[in-house]
Amino acid sequence: MAEPVRDEAQAAKILAELHKMLDSVIIARPAAVRVLAVVDDRNASAQKVAGAIEADPDFSAQIMRLANSAYYGMSGKIGNVGFGVAVIGFSAVRSLAALNATGLDQPDRPKPDGFWQHAAASAAGCAVVASRYGIVVATRSPPACSTTWAPRCSTASTATPTSSS
Numbered sequence: 001m002a003e004p005v006r007d008e009a010q011a012a013k014i015l016a017e018l019h020k021m022l023d024s025v026i027i028a029r030p031a032a033v034r035v036l037a038v039v040d041d042r043n044a045s046a047q048k049v050a051g052a053i054e055a056d057p058d059f060s061a062q063i064m065r066l067a068n069s070a071y072y073g074m075s076g077k078i079g080n081v082g083f084g085v086a087v088i089g090f091s092a093v094r095s096l097a098a099l100n101a102t103g104l105d106q107p108d109r110p111k112p113d114g115f116w117q118h119a120a121a122s123a124a125g126c127a128v129v130a131s132r133y134g135i136v137v138a139t140r141s142p143p144a145c146s147t148t149w150a151p152r153c154s155t156a157s158t159a160t161p162t163s164s165s
Contacts, residue, residue, distance in 0.1 A: 028103030
């Protein structure tokens, strides 16, 4: 466990180290970072998000594949990225963009040990906490372990959290 920060000089040194580490982070796909910024804009339309997505052909293809999947019931009916974004929703687009930006969608790129288990547990915990604070949790999401969303997640725990009132 880390020791508490004792003074402002130590805090400044730690902050400088963190900034240096952040500057060294490699973004796998910069267009995905732009998509994240657009999706987080309250005034963004599906067409504006689609414009950001179309800067990356691979990301565009992912969106189209997902939107045309049987899961959304629109197999073969989605002809452009804008309509695809409208079908799958901003939340799903944001999740895909986060995966693309970090490179976690690439099976050949190493992941930290236990990453997917931790991610699934964190998401489940957030859903429990959100419901206790009256935050509406999306009821429709992509299939849990599709290769588009979570490569190698078949080892993730299937346990579901329980809440006690």
